[in-house]
Amino acid sequence: MNSRSKPRIAVVGGGLGGLAAAALMQQAEFEVTVFEQAPALARIGAGINLSPNVTRILRAIGIDEKLRGTAVQPRSFISRMFDTGEETFRLEMGDAIEAKYGAPYFTVHRGDFHSILADAVRPDSIAMSKRLVSIQEDERGVELHFSDGARQVFDLVIGADGVNSTVREILLGPEAPRYTGYLAHRAIFPANAAQGLALDDCTKWWSPDRHIIVYFLTGARDELYFVTGVPSENWDAGASSREGSISALRETFADFEPRVQKILDACTDVSEWALYERNPLPLWSRGRVAMLGDACHPMKPHMGQGACMAIEDAAMLVRCLKETGADEYDAAFSLYRENRIDRATAIQHESSLNRWLRHDTNPDWVFGYDVFNVPLVDRAREATSDLTKRVGAV
């Protein structure tokens, strides 16, 4: 690898997966630069769930205490019937979930989380306004070409550039992600706008074909967020989100119980987001280039696990690079895929079914996963050792 002592790694995309990968790589003393197309880190108006499988990674990055000071540790998650409000499932969270899985559950403003994560990455290693347009791999390594004409060579490249990934398109050819036929409304507003409403920390109301989840975003419980899932045959906005209409939203949820009506009445602005999916990808890397997160496996957000999977990918990728050494990137990337594809595919599938925590559910397989200690599957090594044994026995 270019007879340099430290491989140069580029991460394309400064979203949640890309920043987590960069923070973990810097801890492992890899030389890494993040390239983000946006001129500044955007404060997207959205909330995000961070379950114990990912907060244990955030602890390793060293940002769990900062998050604890900003985020909510919801006391419970409650599922309810849309019309009667009858409880169909309750998962105790708060201290109970932290004691059970050894890491907390947070709900938080995505922008607050993004900026806390960005602070864990050395500022001189994040390059903004850098949109990747193409890649050329040769004996020197991988040359990245940016829309401003700049070019830079790296030993390894990680595509963390989201659902419309340019890296994915370069590796696999153009193929737009599939619109799922569902959109999500998202809104954030002051909790006191829903005056007189005693709200639980995190509630999902389910009807046969749509839902709304409502939760707090700040430890002070002064900011409320909701996200919906609503069937909508077409999405012709040409962008992944657009401004929504409050009156249309109220119409969509007109048969939901009075608490939901009160929440919708409190909200003044709403955005709409197209929900996209892809089938599990046939390859996660080629040569010196690998991908993670939504670039690999975008999913419906119905388990609140999309960003969690991007961050788990990042942690497993760094674990594999440490395991083999970055010079053996082929082995590292193959180990990475082998140890991520089944889990990412299972979560993609479960998300698409939209039944997570609706009725009695055991969440151990999702929340109990420990990316740092789960035994590594290495089929290539196992196959070689089987062969050696067989040849030895002849």
Ligand SMILES: Cc1cc2nc3c(=O)[nH]c(=O)nc-3n(C[C@H](O)[C@H](O)[C@H](O)COP(=O)(O)OP(=O)(O)OC[C@H]3O[C@@H](n4cnc5c(N)ncnc54)[C@H](O)[C@@H]3O)c2cc1C
């Ligand atoms: C309605 C909704 C609700 C959700 N709720 C949750 C939740 O509660 N919990 C959860 O875990 N997940 C949730 N998700 C999913 C989550 O937001 C995504 O899965 C997650 O952001 C993926 O992370 P990523 O790093 O792969 O991509 P992103 O966070 O999308 O980051 C990609 C980055 O790459 C940059 N980029 C793109 N192209 C280029 C280029 N050519 N050059 C340079 N930079 C580029 C982008 O600007 C962006 O910053 C939700 C999603 C939706 C739509």
